[in-house]
Amino acid sequence: MALLEHTPRGLYCAAGDFYVDPWRPVSRAVITHAHADHARPGHAAYLASAPAIGVLKTRLGAHAHIDTVAYGETRQLNGVAVSLYPAGHVLGSAQVRIEYRGEVWVVSGDYKLDYDPTCDAFESIRCDTFVSESTFGLPIYRWQTHDALFGAINHWWSANAAAGRASVLFGYAFGKAQRILKSVDPTIGPIFCHGAVEVLNRSYRDAGVVLPETQMVSEVDRKFDYSRALIVAPPSAQGTPWMKRFGDYSDAFASGWMAIRGARRQRNVDQGFVLSDHADWPSLLKAIHASEAERVLITHGQVPVMVRYLREQGIEADALETEFEGEGGAENDGSTAAAVIPDQDSASAV
Amino acid sequence: MKAFAYLYIALDSSTRTNDKVAALVDYFSAAQAEDACWAVYFLIGNRPRQAVPSRKLHEYAAEAAGLPLWLFEESYDAVGDLAETIALILPPPVEVSCLPLHDWIAGRLLPLRQLDDTQKKQAVFSYWNELNPGERFVFNKLITGGFRVGVSQLLVVRALAQISGVDAKVISHRLAGDWQPTAENYATLVSKATASFDISKPYPFFLAHPLEGGPEALGDIGDWHAEWKWDGIRAQLVKREGEVFLWSRGDELVSPQFPELLTAAVSLADCVLDGEILPHKDGAVMPFAALQKRLGRKNPGKKILADTPVIFLAYDVLESAGTDLRDLPLVERRAILHQLIYSIPNNTVLQLSDIVRAPSWATLTIAREESRQRGTEGLMLKRRDSIYGVGRVKAKSGWWKWKVAPMTVDAVLVYAQRGHGKRASLYSDYTFAIWKTIGEKKELVPFAKAYSGLSNEEIATVDAFIRKNTLEKFGPVRTVKAELVFELGFEGIQRSNRHKSGVAVRFPRMLRMRTDKKIEDADSLDSILHLLDRF
Ligand SMILES: [Zn+2]
Numbered sequence: 085m086a087l088l089e090h091t092p093r094g095l096y097c098a099a100g101d102f103y104v105d106p107w108r109p110v111s112r113a114v115i116t117h118a119h120a121d122h123a124r125p126g127h128a129a130y131l132a133s134a135p136a137i138g139v140l141k142t143r144l145g146a147h148a149h150i151d152t153v154a155y156g157e158t159r160q161l162n163g164v165a166v167s168l169y170p171a172g173h174v175l176g177s178a179q180v181r182i183e184y185r186g187e188v189w190v191v192s193g194d195y196k197l198d199y200d201p202t203c204d205a206f207e208s209i210r211c212d213t214f215v216s217e218s219t220f221g222l223p224i225y226r227w228q229t230h231d232a233l234f235g236a237i238n239h240w241w242s243a244n245a246a247a248g249r250a251s252v253l254f255g256y257a258f259g260k261a262q263r264i265l266k267s268v269d270p271t272i273g274p275i276f277c278h279g280a281v282e283v284l285n286r287s288y289r290d291a292g293v294v295l296p297e298t299q300m301v302s303e304v305d306r307k308f309d310y311s312r313a314l315i316v317a318p319p320s321a322q323g324t325p326w327m328k329r330f331g332d333y334s335d336a337f338a339s340g341w342m343a344i345r346g347a348r349r350q351r352n353v354d355q356g357f358v359l360s361d362h363a364d365w366p367s368l369l370k371a372i373h374a375s376e377a378e379r380v381l382i383t384h385g386q387v388p389v390m391v392r393y394l395r396e397q398g399i400e401a402d403a404l405e406t407e408f409e410g411e412g413g414a415e416n417d418g419s420t421a422a423a424v425i426p427d428q429d430s431a432s433a434v
Numbered sequence: 435m436k437a438f439a440y441l442y443i444a445l446d447s448s449t450r451t452n453d454k455v456a457a458l459v460d461y462f463s464a465a466q467a468e469d470a471c472w473a474v475y476f477l478i479g480n481r482p483r484q485a486v487p488s489r490k491l492h493e494y495a496a497e498a499a500g501l502p503l504w505l506f507e508e509s510y511d512a513v514g515d516l517a518e519t520i521a522l523i524l525p526p527p528v529e530v531s532c533l534p535l536h537d538w539i540a541g542r543l544l545p546l547r548q549l550d551d552t553q554k555k556q557a558v559f560s561y562w563n564e565l566n567p568g569e570r571f572v573f574n575k576l577i578t579g580g581f582r583v584g585v586s587q588l589l590v591v592r593a594l595a596q597i598s599g600v601d602a603k604v605i606s607h608r609l610a611g612d613w614q615p616t617a618e619n620y621a622t623l624v625s626k627a628t629a630s631f632d633i634s635k636p637y638p639f640f641l642a643h644p645l646e647g648g649p650e651a652l653g654d655i656g657d658w659h660a661e662w663k664w665d666g667i668r669a670q671l672v673k674r675e676g677e678v679f680l681w682s683r684g685d686e687l688v689s690p691q692f693p694e695l696l697t698a699a700v701s702l703a704d705c706v707l708d709g710e711i712l713p714h715k716d717g718a719v720m721p722f723a724a725l726q727k728r729l730g731r732k733n734p735g736k737k738i739l740a741d742t743p744v745i746f747l748a749y750d751v752l753e754s755a756g757t758d759l760r761d762l763p764l765v766e767r768r769a770i771l772h773q774l775i776y777s778i779p780n781n782t783v784l785q786l787s788d789i790v791r792a793p794s795w796a797t798l799t800i801a802r803e804e805s806r807q808r809g810t811e812g813l814m815l816k817r818r819d820s821i822y823g824v825g826r827v828k829a830k831s832g833w834w835k836w837k838v839a840p841m842t843v844d845a846v847l848v849y850a851q852r853g854h855g856k857r858a859s860l861y862s863d864y865t866f867a868i869w870k871t872i873g874e875k876k877e878l879v880p881f882a883k884a885y886s887g888l889s890n891e892e893i894a895t896v897d898a899f900i901r902k903n904t905l906e907k908f909g910p911v912r913t914v915k916a917e918l919v920f921e922l923g924f925e926g927i928q929r930s931n932r933h934k935s936g937v938a939v940r941f942p943r944m945l946r947m948r949t950d951k952k953i954e955d956a957d958s959l960d961s962i963l964h965l966l967d968r969f
């Protein structure tokens with residue numbers, strides 16, 4: 085029996101009697117990160133990284149039974165050694181290292197290798213079996229450098245400010261929004277956030293991440309002049325009456341899907357910024373090679389493509405089933421899902 | 435190339451008219467005439483012929499990116515646009531080129547077609563290596579023959595008028611016809627001097643907006659002029675200094691294709707007429723299909739001229755004896771037009787479009803019901819005081835097309851392909867089939883393609899259905915389980931040997947999804963053949 089197996093409740097470790105990011109209620113869940121499709125409510129006990137605790141609580145409620153470990157610290161679960169390492173995805177995101185009788189598995193969860201000032205950088209862990217996500221597992225996805233990208237965002241904001249119009253930037257409320265806030269140049273103008281974003285800003289600040297000063301839109305007068313302001317809002321705010329107060333504004337959407345012109349047009353915003361919290365194609369390959377794993381299991385996105393490509397490269401690769409598979413999800417830029425759950429990160433979002 | 439690529443990207447990504455004009459003004463203020471002429475040429479809708487076959491580009495791109503071909507195809511499937519896929523998939527350039535646009539076009543792109551396969555490949559690889567991803571995208575669009583810019587000619591003209599101080603109408607007129615990209619032509623285009631005039635030049639066509647809902651909202655019928663809307667070739671007949679030129683709406687000189695019209699215009703006074711070329715025999719207009727025999731055929735032979743004669747049905751006059759009449763009210767232009775046509779002796783070829791007279795909108799609505807029997811698409815409504823504008827301007831212009839409801843048929847979705855532009859990531863281009871009895875059996879035969887008419891939500895629903903019910907993938911095309919029935923509307927139908935169904939339809943579009951119908955309820959070929967007689 086493999087150390088981890090796909091079951092109807094989720095990825096299960098029989099030896100340790102725990103699940104990783106299960107999607108139905110279980111007695112013990114090890115959680116990679118607090119995005120909604122990974123951290124579901126209803127489990128009896130949670131184990132997560134110490135930096136994740138704040139955001140997890142905003143997600144699961146104060147009463148959830150959450151146990152934490154520091155990055156690198158080992159916890160024995162029924163004789164199975166479990167430890168968490170930074171995944172570079174969002175605050176508190178972790179890869180789960182599982183060791184039992186000399187065999188090591190690493191479940192990456194969602195990850196990226198790119199620079200992100202709001203969370204610890206991805207750490208490559210040697211293992212026998214590496215479980216990798218593949219949201220952007222096609223060679224068309226290559227991210228720009230942090231400087232080039234935020235240079236473009238700052239340029240857009242200051243050009244709008246000069247033209248006397250507000251800049252509304254849509255991005256997922258958890259992770260993406262804080263990365264934006266921490267990376268833009270706050271000297272250009274005042275920064276405002278949608279309530280859904282501000283809740284998570286608080287968790288980040290409580291965890292010691294310094295963010296520039298932000299104000300909640302609901303806190304200022306409706307007649308406020310936003311012409312020099314940057315407003316960070318979840319994608320679900322697009323096209324709602326909430327937007328009216330900004331008067332003349334330019335809008336933009338920050339997401340990895342914005343790499344594709346068709347997706348940019350479908351979003352119907354003035355600008356698409358290619359900003360993702362997932363690994364691009366070169367990073368996926370880099371992380372897989374760095375793990376030195378004998379076997380790679382692919383999940384969460386472009387599964388058949390990555391499996392076939394890795395096999396052709398001489399790497400033993402297989403698909404790992406999850407509940408949210410399907411090409412449709414990964415390609416649709418989450419426009420429908422996002423409307424319901426603004427800050428959800430799933431196969432169909434971020 | 436860099437400046438032009440930036441311009442292209444700015445125009446492509448912006449949805450605001452003012453931003454587009456600003457980008458154009460920036461570009462043309464800085465560009466040299468040798469480059470600007472090419473930019474104008476492409477922006478007004480010209481595109482180079484395909485220099486490299488698409489299939490070859492797939493192979494080149496996969497090889498240049500060091501990827502297996504299947505992975506390139508998967509990527510293409512996700513992007514939905516070849517030029518874009520290549521731009522995204524190639525590794526970053528080695529050294530970026532600063533070659534100006536005209537050198538790229540005249541020195542590299544146009545000669546590409548003439549090269550043999552090996553040289554072609556070498557050239558494309560080295561060009562890719564000199565361009566950043568944005569420039570590559572534009573370059574690829576140019577060599578695949580699929581170059582299109584998200585800007586109307588009107589905006590280009592507005593920007594040129596702004597930088598040159600020349601009136602926009604003058605620039606439009608200078609651009610009309612077969613404008614060639616030379617530095618001299620560009621200089622003339624934006625020159626304040628009224629230089630020597632090309633006597634063949636037509637005017638930009640004025641276009642109508644579709645009328646949604648009834649005509650009552652237009653006010654008093656007494657302010658309006660109604661004519662039949664014919665389905666032929668919209669054209670301008672230009673007669674100056676005794677010479678005759680015929681221009682189609684695509685700015686194509688079609689004079690050699692219609693010698694009988696040139697002959698008929700011999701006794702016409704100098705003027706410019708807007709009208710429709712229609713196949714016409716024994717006193718009646720023939721179906722559009724008849725005209726297709728005349729299209730693209732220069733200097734047609736006796737038999738064709740006898741089988742499918744044409745007339746020019748004049749709607750409007752834009753110039754008379756060298757005077758631009760476009761700012762006159764329609765009624766005054768119409769009076770001049772009447773005079774011009776009826777001064778021609780023994781003329782049956784240059785005809786005047788009939789005015790459909792009705793005392794009320796209700797009576798006119800009844801008259802419109804006859805459209806199909808008359809072989810027309812409906813009515814044109816023009817304000818009696820309307821000027822002859824440029825292009826398809828805002829609805830206030832006072833020209834409306836009021837079409838009759840299309841013919842409809844229920845058909846089954848059988849193939850799907852990704853859309854373009856906004857819909858590149860969705861399956862939004864569909865092929866529909868109807869039943870055909872072959873021997874004992876009934877079989878679904880493809881009959882029409884359609885890609886417009888659904889709302890975004892409907893497209894999303896159909897897209898999800900397609901992904902779950904794909905039977906087969908063949909390149910970008912998916913064979914879909916026959917299950918969904920759609921009501922299709924179309925404008926005309928004719929027999930065709932090139933189609934498996936034996937019929938071809940004009941302007942098919944989806945009217946709605948018929949979730950209430952099963953595929954057995956879809957129409958059969960027999961049930962729609964009777965429509966043939968109606969058109
Ligand atoms: Zn996530």
Ligand SMILES: [Zn+2]
Pocket residue numbers: 119121122194384429430431
């Ligand atoms: Zn995820």
